[in-house]
Every structure is written in structure tokens, then in C-alpha cells.
Amino acid sequence: MSLELASIPDLLLAVIGGALRVGTPFLFVSLGECLTEKSGRINLGLEGVLVFGAMAGFGGAYLGGSPWVGVLAACGAGALLALLHGLLCSLPRVSDIATGIALMLLGTGLAFYLGKPLIQPQAPQIPSLQLGAWSDSPAVQQALSVNALFPIGVALAALLAWGFRNTRWGLVVRMAGDSSDAARALGYSVNAVRIAATTAGGAIAGLGGASLSLYYPGSWNEGLSSGQGLIAVALVIFARWHPWRCLGAALLFGGAVAIGPALQSVGVSGGYYLFNAMPYVLTLVILVATCSTSQSLKGAPAELGVSR
Template sequence: MSLDLLVAILMTIAGAATPLLIAGLGELVVEKSGVLNLGVEGMMLIGAVTGFAVATSTGLPVLGALAAMGAAALAAAIFAVLVLTLMANQVATGLALTIFGTGVSALIGAPFVGITTPTLGPIFPDFLTSSPLLRLVFGHSPLVYLGLLLTLAVWWFLNRARAGLILRAVGESDSAAHAIGYPVLKVRYLAVLFGGAMAGLAGSYYSLVLTPMWAERLTAGRGWIAIALVVFASWRPGRMLAGAYLFGLVMTMELQAKAAGFNMVAPEVLAALPYIATIAVLAIISAARRGGTAAPACLGKPFRAAA
């Protein structure tokens, strides 16, 4: 295998993993605060279309990515009001958010079908990407680096920062956290908004980096994989990074194997690999914990402050 090929494959893996990582980290923080938001796919689509619309209108893809975060956070805010203030069922509301996001993104995106946009491409000067190895380090979209930095930031926040510890307390025992004076709903609102912004950013990765265009259902179900990855990662940012890149690896190798004419295994088996891997890891984690789960204790439960 030539170095060029290897680098090309590794870069594709990073590209496939990044949106899963960013959306997954957002959802991880949301779930750590005790809220289950199944609307990731919908928020990603809203982010994708907003990012594309703003980038094509202004010519500034960075502005597009920021707008994507804002728009998806707005959608997350609707979700937050429904499930936190009005205490609607989180699973049903999350699903509704995905349906809403699919529809509203198609509506907003209708005038943008069939055109292309400036992309959030590599940021480093050309001489830094002249050789394959340099390209592997410097040749990515800024969002790839941002994904790695975010992993570190979320890990630090959840394990070292006071605010992060409060967020975890809220997710593990909302009534105890409330009793000692922490603002449970405020913490959860902020977590949901953060999750929305991350989903939006991940969505904009599709419309501004990977496939610089808008088409309905552009993200094709990646939001669901991000949600599955949170469980896969047992709610830990480091494992989220590993899980997202593992998923990227399996998704890429499936296609590489076919392109290389490797046909000892049926293509359907290769296509199923990522999902088989998920189930295997879930089973292993569960067995290692003797059937226990790492889920935050208050995940998905509505909170009403006791009088």
C-alpha cells in the first residue's frame, strides 16, 4: 500500500468521524445533565441547511457554520421549553424534533437545491500540505481539529470544572442537586442549547465540507449514529472520540475494500460491520459491568421542583 493511498484513507476516516464526534459530544453533555434529546438528526438538518444558506448568501462559510449553530440551538430551545418547562415526554418530543427538522430544512432549503457553495476547506497554506505526511497533519477542514479540541474541552469540563461537576450532579440526582441549591432547570436548558449548537455544527460539516451542497435529508441518518455512539462511549468523551473514529474507520474500510476489488466477503456483510461493531461493544461493556449501565441516573426523567 502506497503512502499516498494510506494518507488518503486516513483523511477520509477523519472526515467521516468528525461530524459524528461533534454531534455525539453535544448529545453526551445533554444526556449527562439528565435529558434525552432524540432530535439530533433534525437539528443537524436545520444546521446543514442554515449553514449552507448563510454561506452561499454571504460567501463566508465560517459565518455559515456559526449560523448553523445558532439555528440548531434555537430548535433545541423549542425542545427545552417543551420537555423542561412543560414537562412533555422527552422521547416523543425528541422524535418530533427530528420530524420537524426534516420538514423545516426541506422548506428552507428549497431555493438552494442545485447550487454549490464556498467550503470550509483546509486552512493551512499550500506548502504545509505538499507531502502526504504533512497533508495528514495539516490538510483537514478546521472542523476536524475543532472536533479533537472539543473532546478535550468536554472531558475537562465534565471532570475538572466546577460547572461540569454540577451538571453531572443534576443528571445523577436532580432532587439532591436541587436540595443543595443548584438550578436544575437552568443547567439542563444550557446543556440542551449546547447540544443543539453542536448538532448544528455537525450538520454544517455535511453541507459546507463533505458534500458542499444542499439536498433534502442530506445527513441521511447520521444523527442517529451519533446518539448510538453516546451509549457506545458509555457517556465518556474519550471513548466518544474512539467510537467516532472507529465508526469512521469501519465505514471507510467497507468502501475501500469494495473499491480495491476485495470480494471474499459479500458487500452486505461489509455494510453491516459498523452496526455489528456497535452491538458487540455494547455487549462487552454491559458484560464487563455485570449488566449495569453507565447511564446518568436521571436520564429522561422530568424534574419538578418540590414545593
């Protein structure tokens, strides 16, 4: 069925609503990775952190009877797994990349094993904020029905952007990422800074897992993430290690994911599975577009491997 002109406003609203829903996990994971990489460490294990956080969040909400118990559980689970990554990477001659891959396998494996009893039950869901209540249009109301975690993500982006520029801890994190020698000369433990930043980044990424299992799609199953944790690494590069740009990149990817369902909602069913590949195609395009030396150096912490 062809797309009619009258359907275009509904399509745009559906894409906007989908970007807000789907982009929320991308936002938290990319902010967590942004904080980690600002300290000079890469955590490729955020896919495992995201899945483990989703499982812990669903389990916490189911057992505790409240979605906010689940959110706290997801945050703690993400922090715990990322802390393990930070401690291992602080050992001599240990590779961030190899440890991150091992962490990804560990996190997903633990989530699948511990989460088997959670596949059938239903847990309390994170509430929606009805930002479209001012409108009489059901399409507007549905599009602006926002995950209650999304404003928290926006606030975190603002806090990180402000903190990196204006606070002592932000300066110390940036110094550890740009020059470990300078940080040591000023008396700071680079390992301690990176462990703290990695742990905090994992806690933030865990919130993305809670958003997956407790809001959209709002259940726990083993195929929940679909590689969003790995995509977040590309998002941080695309955002040039800036929290506000991570917000824009997350919404861009969320909108890409939402195109297929949005077209279905207005009666266009052809090529649905092709549009489901949009996030992965977009990831490849971004990586190719930013792979040149002149582009990859912009905004990158000097201690990261991409700038050595």
C-alpha cells in the first residue's frame, strides 16, 4: 500500500514517539560509555551490562512489587558488572578490549541463566508521562507518552555536560583521559579515577536495561537488547564524547528503529524487515564516516586507543 499525503503527519508523530521510546536505552548506555571513555577507558562489555541490568531490573520489580525497586536493582547490577571490568582493566598488561568482550559474554550468560524463571511472569511497569495531554489528538497524546526515565536521562546528560566543564571531579576525569602522567603528577590515582568512572558509567547503562525490560518492550526475554550496548559505542564516537550530542544521537537511532513500526501504523507494510535493519546500517555509515584520522581525533580523550 502506498503512503498517502494525509498520512505523513501521523507518520512523523509515530516516528517521534518511537524515537522517544526506543532512544531511551540508547541514551543511558551512550551516556555511561561517554563517562567511561572520558576517563581513558573503553568498555565494550556494555552489551552485557545492558542485558544483565534488564534482567535484574525485571527481577527486582517482580519480586519487590514496584518498578522503581527494579530501576534501583538494574542500576546496582550495572555498577557491579562495570566495577569488575574496571578492576580487571587496572591490572598490568590487561587489555580493555579483551576484558570488555569477556564482560559482555559474562553479563549476557549470567542474565540468561538467572533470568530463565522471569520469562513468563509480569512485572510492574515504569509509568508514562503524558506530555501530550494538552492536545485533543490521540496521535499526539500517544506520541508524547514518554517513559518516566527519559527526563532522568536528559537531566543526566545536562549534569555530565556541566560537570565535565565546571567541577573538580569533571576536570579530574578528563585529565585521567587526556594525560595520565599529568593526573599522577597532581597526586591522583589514575586507576581509582577510571574504576570510579567505569562503575558510574555501568550504573547509568543499567538504567537503560531497566527501560528495556520495564517499559519498552516491557518484558524479559533473551533477545531483548539486539546489540544496543555495542551500538552505543558507535554513538559515543558519533557524538564526539559530548553528553548533549549523545542525547541527539540516541534520538536519531531511536527514530531509525521506529521507522518500520511507524510505516506499519499508517498502512505501509512493504519492506518492513528492511527498515528493521536501519539502526545497523546507520551504525556502519557512522563508523565509515568517522574512521578517518582527522575525524576520529576530534574530541577523543588522548588516552584512548583511537587517538594513539
